[in-house]
Amino acid sequence: MTPPVMTSGRGALRAVPARYVPVLVTACLFAAMFVAGGVRYEGFAGGQVILNVFVDNAFLLVVAVGMTFVILTGGIDLSVGAVVALSTMISASLMAGPGWPPYLVIPLVLLIGSTLGLVMGYIVHAFDIQPFIVTLAGMFLARGLCYTIGTESIPIEDPTFTAFAQTRIDLFADLWISPSVIVAALAVLAAAYVLHYTRLGRTVYATGGSEQSALLMGLPVGRTKIAVYTISGFCSALGGVLLSFYMLSGYGLHAVGMELDAIAAVVIGGTLLTGGSGFVFGTVLGVLVLGLIQTVITFEGTLSSWWTKIFIGLLLFVFILLQRLFSARRRP
Amino acid sequence: MRRLLWPLAVLAALILLNVAFSPGFLSIQMREGHLYGSLVDILRFGAPLILVSLGMTLVIATGGIDLSVGSVVAISGALACLQISEDASVFTAVVLALGLSVLLGAWNGFLVAGIGIQPIIATLILMVAGRGLAQLITDGQIMTVNSPAYKLIGGGYLLTLPFGILLVLVVLGVTAFLTRRLALGMLIESVGGNAEASRLAGIRARGIIVMVYAFAALCAGVAGLMISSNVSSADGNNAGLWIELDAILAVVIGGTSLAGGRFSLGGTVVGALIIQTLTTTIYSVGVPPETTLLFKALVVAAVCLIQSPSFRDKVFRRRGTAAGPRPAAEEKVRVTA
Amino acid sequence: GCGGGGGGAGASGGGDGSITMGFSQVGAESGWRTANTKSVQESAKAAGITLKFSDAQQKQENQIKAIRSYIQQKVDVIAFSPVVESGWDTVLKEARNAKIPVILTDRAVDSKDTGLYKTFLGSDFVEEGRKAGKWLLEEYKSGTDPVNIVELQGTTGSAPANDRKAGFQEVIGGEAKFKIIASQTGDFTRAKGKEVMEAFLKAHPDIDVLYAHNDDMGLGAIEAIEGAGKVPGKDIKIITIDAVKDGMQALADGKINYIVECSPLLGPQLMDLAKKVVKGESVPARVVTEETTFTQEQAKAALPQRQY
Amino acid sequence: MAEPEPILRMSGIGKQFPGVRALDGVDLRLLPGEVHALMGENGAGKSTLIKVLTGVHPCDEGTVELAGREVAFAGPLEAQQAGISTVYQEVNLCANLSVAENIFIGREPRRRGRIDFRRMRTRAAELLARLELDVDVAAPLSSCSLAIQQMVAIARAIDVDARVLILDEPTSSLDAGEVEQLFRVMRRLKEEGIAILFVSHFLDQIYEISDRMTILRNGRLVGEYRTSELSQVELVAKMIGKELADLERLHGEARVFDRPLVEARGLGRAGAVEPFSLTIHEGEVVGLAGLLGSGRTEIARLLFGADHATTGEVTVGGTAVSLRTPRTAMAHDIAFCSENRKQDGLIPDLTVRENIILALQATRGWTRPVPREQQDELVGRYVKALRISPPNPDHLVRDLSGGNQQKVLLARWLILEPKLLILDEPTRGIDVGAKTEIQRLVAELSDGGMAVLFISAELEEVLRLSHRVGVLRDRRLVADLPNDDALTTDVLLETIASGGRA
C-alpha cells in the first residue's frame, strides 16, 4: 500500500519549490502511515480515528503553534507545559473556589499566560540571556505556582464550562469533533496568516534567518522577540483552557513534558530549530504524526510498557528517516 | 577565569545561605576513614550530573543537543546490574555497560552527522526508546544487586575521598586534555561556530560529531553506573530522569551558548555544582516540596540575570550605560555650546 | 460507521462470547506498578480475556486518549487506574453512551455521577497512611519524650503522596509529642530517597523516625543512615508502604520496622469483576483489595512466598 | 566659498572597545548633495564610525547632529526612521528570505494590513532593473552569488526616502559595469540633495565619484579634503603614513609553463557551470575574468571539491582524482580561499591565531596539535606580513575590521603552502597598502613554483598578476587567453561581451 503513495509523492516533488518539500514529504508520509495503520488494524481506517487525533491533541496543537513562532526566531520556550498546567489550575480553582464564571476566568487565564510570556520575552531581549534558561526559570515558576495553589487535582464543575466541554459537533456520517478542534483550527489559520501576510510574521522569519542582519536592516528585532514569547505564552494559556475542557480538572501535574512534545512536533514538521525556516502547516503535521503514533500504539494494544516506548521510538525513527531521505533526494 | 566569576559568586552565595541555616554546613569530618560532610555530599551527589554535563558541553559546542543522556544513564545502570546479577564480574559488567553506551552515542552521532537529522529529534528517538530499553533490561523491576566491588563506583571511598569524585576528576582531566591539549576542542568549536566554513577548511566534521555524541553517551554511561551503584540497584524508569535538562542548564549557566561554538569546561563544572548545591539547599533549608520549584525559579532567574552584562549595567551602574546615550548627550551640549 | 478497513486480525469482542478488555495503565514508574501490570496481564490470560493494554506514561491525557480509542475499537469492558481523581466525566460519558462498562482499579475518581463506572477495585491510600500512623502511636505509647519524624514524600502532587501524607498526619496529629521536623519529596525513587535522607541527617542530628511513602525511598534512606554511621531500625525507626520484595527483605533483616502493604495483585479480582460486569450481573460499587501490614516477624514468615 | 549647512555633523567622536581605542576625537561633516568618501586603512575605524552614527554601538564621547538637531540613535531602526539609510560592510541580509523580501522587509507594500506580495515583487524587479540586474526576485537570497547579494543590499538602501545614504564598501565584489550602474544611481540621488557617505578601497572609484573626503588613521582624524585638491599619492601617504612603492611588473622574467599540475576535462555541474576544460601548470597564475554571476566561484568550488561535479574529471599531477570533499582536495595540496568570508570562511568565535592555523590543524587531525612555537612563528609571520591589526593573535576574529578579517582568511591558506592555491576575491575590502603586499606575495609564491587560480572582480588586478586569463560568460568558460602585452582590460571586456567569438 505504501509504495505507490511514495512514488506519486516524489513525482510531484520536482515541481514544488524547495522550501515546501519537507512539509510535503511529511504530509505524504503521514498519509502513508495512516493507510498502513488502516491495513493493519481493524477500525483504524475510519475518519473518526483521524478526527480523534485532532480532538485528543487540540491543546497540543495550539501550544505547538505558539512554539512555532518562538522556534522560527531561533529561540525556544520550555515554559509551555507548565503554563498549560498553571492555566488549568487557575481556571479550576477560580471556578471551584470563588465560583467565578467562565467568561471571566478564561480571559484572565489568557492574560496571565500572555503576561508570563511577555516578561520572559522582555528578559530574553533586554538582558540578552539565552532563552533556554529564561524559559526554564519560567517553567519552574509556573509549576511552582501550580503547587502553591494546591497539590491536589481540582475538578471543574461549572455547568457552562462542562456543557461546552462535552459538546460534540456532529459532522456527516457519525463523525464528530469537539469545539476545541475548531478553536485549534482557528489558531492555526490565524498563525499562518500572521506569519505569512503581516510584517510581524516576516520579521519573525528574518530574525530567525540572521538576528544580526535583521537588526542592521533596521527591523524591530527586540519587539519581535518579545512578541513571539508573548504569543507563545498566549497559546500556552489557550492550550491550557482547551486542556481544561478536555480534562475538566486543574492539576499541577498536567502536561508534564508537553514542552518536549511541542518542540518535537514543530521540528518533525520540518521547522529548523536554528530558526528562519518552517511552516505552521508543518507543525500541524508534526502534531498529527505524534498523535497517530500514539493511536497506532493503542490499536496495537499488546505492547508492554517498555515495548510501548521502544515502539514509539522506532516509529519516530522510521518516520524521520524516510522524511529525511525523501526530502534530501532533490539536491544532488 | 573572568567568565567564571559570576557563576562562582552565585555558588558562594548559595553555600553562604546554607551556612546561615545550618552552621555546621561547612564542617568536614573524618568518619570511619572517609570524609563526611555536606560539602562532600554536594560533590558526591553532583558527580553524575557533572559527568553528564561534561559530555553535554561538547555536544552543545558542536551546535547540537543530546536529550538521550538520561536514557543512557538508565540503560548503562540496568545492563551493569543485569550482568552482575547474572554472576558476571564487575569488570565485565562495567565494560559491557560502557561499551553499549558508546554504541548508543555513536548511533546518535550517526543520525545527526550521517543522515542529517536535527539533533534534538535524533536524540529524542533514543530518549524515548532508550527508557523502554532500560526497562526491558530490568523487566520493569528495580533490580537490586549486592556486590561490594560495584558499590565502590558510586558509593565507595578511595583514599578517604568518595570514589565518584575521583572518577569525575579523571574524566574532567581526560576531557580537558583531549580538548585543550590536543586540538579536539578547537575543531569542535570551529564546527559549532560555522559548520560550512569548517567543511571548507577541511575539517572532518562528521567524525568529530560522531565522536562527541559517543563521548557524551560514555559520560552518561559512567554516570549511570554511579547512580545505580550508589543505591545498589537499577531503576530503568527513574534513573537519570530529566537529567538532560539539568545538564543542559549546567552547561548554559557555565557560559556555553546553545548556538554552539565556544565552550567552557570549568563553567560547566561550576554550573553543575550550582544545581546540585541548590538541590541540597532545598533539602537542608527545609523548603517545603510545594514551593521547591518557586525557589528554584528564583535562583535560576538570579543566576541568569546576574550573569548578563547588560543586566548588571542596568542595575548596578544606574548612571552608567543604562541611560547610555543620555549622559553622553548632556556632555555633548557642553561641547557644542 | 467505522471498521471499514481491510480484514486485519483484530480481536473485537461481541457475540462470539470471548471478552475483550481495554486496560489503561498509569505507567511503569515503579516496581509496584510493574507487578500490578503483570498481575493484570497474567490473570487476563488465565481467565481467557483478550487484553488490550496501553501505558499512559503517567499522563492523564494519554489515558483519556487510550480510553477513547478503546471506545473506538468497541471493546467489551474498559478498566483503568486513574492517574488522578478528577477530570474523567467527559470520556466516561462517552463510554456510557457507547454502552461499554468501566471498572476502576487501584484508585477512585471523584465524579459525582457514580453511574459512570460499574465498580472500583483498589486500595485506600489514606488508610495506608493511617495504618502507618497507628503503628507509630502504638510503638511510642509509653514515652512522653518528643518523637522527631522525617517524612519522605512521593512525587509532589501525586495521589499516593497526597493521601499517604494526609492519612498519617490525621493519626499522629492528635498527639503533641510527634513532630514532623522535615518533609521532602523523594520522587518515589531510591536514589532521591538516599540523597534527601543524607541532607536530613546533616541538618537534623536527632531523627527518631523515618516515614517513607514507599519502600524504595526507604531503602535508599537506609543506605544514607548506614553511611552516617547509624543503625537503621534501631537508631532511627523506619516505616514504609508497599511491601515489595526488597522492602520485605530489609524488614526481615531488621532494617525497617514496619511496612504497610499495598497490594498490586489486583488481576484475578479484576477479571472476575469484568466477567460479571459484561454478563450484566450486579457487582458491589466498591471492592477493597485484601491488604495487610507486616512487622519484622511477619516478614520473615511471609518472605519466602512473596511474588514481587 | 558658500557651503550649505551640513545635514550631518559628528564631532569629537570617541569609541573604546575592550583593549582597542577604535575612534578618538573624530569629526565628520556631510553636506547635502555631496558624495563624501571616508578613507582609511583596514582597521582605521571607518565602519566603527558608521556604526556609532547609526546606533549599532553606543557612542562613548562626542555628539551627532542631524539637520542641526542633536541625536543619539538606539539602533539602526531609529536611524532609518530619522532618514539615514545604511548599507553596512559585509552583506547583512537574511538568506532565508526571497530577494524581493530582502529589499522590502520592514516596509512592505500592504493592502488592508496584508502584505501585497505581487506588488512587492514587481517593485523589486523594477528596482533591480534600474541597477541593470535581472534576477528572479522570488528566489531565496541564498541562491544568489555574493555580488548579487551586495547589489540587493544596495537596492534596499537606495529605495528608502532618505536624507543620508551610507555605503560601507558596497563595491568590494562588484565588477566595473556594476560599479558604473551604482555610480549612476548615486549621482542621481546626489542631485536630489541626498548626502552620501561612501567607503571604498578602490581609489579610482573614489576619485570618480566623491566630492570631498575625510581621512582616518588609527582611529584618529587626519583631515577633511576636497577630492579635487588631493592627489592619489598624497591620499595614500595620508592614509598609511608613507609612500607606496609602484607596482608595474610583478613577476620575474617570463617563463614557460610545461608541467601541468591540475587538469580539468569536461568538468561541470548541472545548473551551475557548463562543462569546461582548464589546465593549470606549476608556477602559473591563471586569472578568471567574467561578469557577476558568470560562474567563476563555481569553477573554484568544483576544483576544490566544495561542490560535487556532475560531469568530467580532474587529474592532479597526471593521475585522475575524485575531488569529493574539500578534504580530498586538500590531500592533493589544493587550497581554496573563499570569497564570502562571513559565511564560508571565518569562525567568528575563534581567535585570530586559531582561525589562521585551522586548515593546517585540519590536515593534521585533532590528535596532533600544531606545536605552540610553530603556531606563534607562523601566525606572527603572517600578522606582520599582512599587517593584521590589531596585531594580537588572541583577538577574536569577530572583532576585527572587515579587511583584517580578509587577511586572516588569506593567511590561513597561505601557511598551508599548497601546490595549487585558489583565491576567490582575495583582496576584497583590503586597503591599498596591504593589497600590493598581497599581490607581491602571490607573485613570489608562484615564482617559487606554486600554481594560483586567481579570481577578482578588478580586471586590472587580474591582468597584473596572471600569466593566463580564462574568460567566463553565462557560466561558460568561453576563452583562455595568454596574458601578453596585447591583453588589456578593454580586450577582456570585449571578449566577455562577445562571448569569445570575436
Ligand SMILES: Nc1ncnc2c1ncn2[C@@H]1O[C@H](COP(=O)(O)OP(=O)(O)OP(=O)(O)O)[C@@H](O)[C@H]1O
Ligand atoms: N565589536 C568590536 N570589538 C572590539 N574591537 C572592535 C569591534 N569592532 C571593531 N573593533 C576594532 O576597531 C577598529 C576599527 O575597526 P573598523 O571595523 O571600524 O575598521 P575599518 O576602518 O572599517 O576597516 P576595514 O577597511 O578593514 O573595514 C579595529 O581595530 C577593530 O579591531
Ligand SMILES: Nc1ncnc2c1ncn2[C@@H]1O[C@H](COP(=O)(O)OP(=O)(O)OP(=O)(O)O)[C@@H](O)[C@H]1O
Ligand atoms: N549556493 C548556490 N546555490 C544555487 N545557485 C548558486 C549558488 N551559488 C551561486 N549560484 C548561482 O551560480 C551562478 C554563478 O555564481 P558564481 O558565484 O560562480 O558567480 P561569479 O562568477 O563568482 O560571480 P560573482 O561572485 O562576482 O557574483 C550565479 O548566477 C548564482 O546564482
Ligand SMILES: [Mg+2]
Ligand atoms: Mg570596515
Ligand SMILES: [Mg+2]
Ligand atoms: Mg564569485
